[in-house]
Amino acid sequence: xxxxxxxxxxxxxxxxxxxxxxxxxxxxxxxxxxxxxxxxxxxxxxxxxxxxxxxxxxxxxxxxxxxxxxxxxxxxxxxxxxxxxxxxxxxxxxxxxxxxxxxxxxxxxxxxxxxxxxxxxxxxxxxxxxxxxxxxxxxxxxxxxxxxxxxxxxxxxxxxxxxxxxxxxxxxxxxxxxxxxxx
Numbered sequence: 274x275x276x277x278x279x280x281x282x283x284x285x286x287x288x289x290x291x292x293x294x295x296x297x298x299x300x301x302x303x304x305x306x307x308x309x310x311x312x313x314x315x316x317x318x319x320x321x322x323x324x325x326x327x328x329x330x331x332x333x334x335x336x337x338x339x340x341x342x343x344x345x346x347x348x349x350x351x352x353x354x355x356x357x358x359x360x361x362x363x364x365x366x367x368x369x370x371x372x373x374x375x376x377x378x379x380x381x382x383x384x385x386x387x388x389x390x391x392x393x394x395x396x397x398x399x400x401x402x403x404x405x406x407x408x409x410x411x412x413x414x415x416x417x418x419x420x421x422x423x424x425x426x427x428x429x430x431x432x433x434x435x436x437x438x439x440x441x442x443x444x445x446x447x448x449x450x451x452x453x454x455x456x
Contacts, residue, residue: 305346305453308359311335315366315444320375320436330363330379331445332427334387339421348455356419356451357412358395363428364407367442373408376400377431381410384425385418392427393417402433 318330343351361381365371380397384390395417396410418424428445 303348303455304354305348307342307346307451307453309337309342309449309451311337311447311449313444313446315442318430318441318443319439320432320441322435324434325377325432327429327431330428330430330443332425335383335423335426337419337423343453346453348453351453351455353419354452354454355416356449357414357416358447359412359414359450360448361396361410361412361445362407362447363410363443363445365441365443368438371438371441372404372406373400374402374404375433375436376408377402377433379408379410379428379430381426381428383417383427385420387425389425389427391418392425 314331314333314335316331316333321328337353339353342353343349363379365373378397378399378401380394382389382392382394384392393415394413395415396412398408398410400408
């Protein structure tokens, strides 16, 4: 009688452990790694009259429609895990003769709040007065702060001297990699 009870308890314990392990494995196997290109974002930079300093070129909340991403990947409800940038570039569109000769360096940071407390630098570039119309940031591939809706992005520019334009129309292109995990 005691033997049957011990065997029954052991069987229930082993089956429970296998089921729990299997559920976490199934959830892990159901996770989807994706690459997501953010929509091209146009912005206008109006430089200050400072001769050289670090300035904010752009800042905004970047909304990510997580529900659409989950749905497009066959997941009814879930979360975003380990988002990180894989690409980030900034391009001048207007004025037609404008270039980045005024740019010493640039960097981009993201945060999960509008005060940018605990911001994470996602990438940077040293331009040193190069005259191209596009700069490509070297991304860090670090996990970024992310809310259920997206993140706050800020792009900084360090100037080599006065910017010879009253305004500059630009856009940035970027790409994220992330894991979509079912709940």
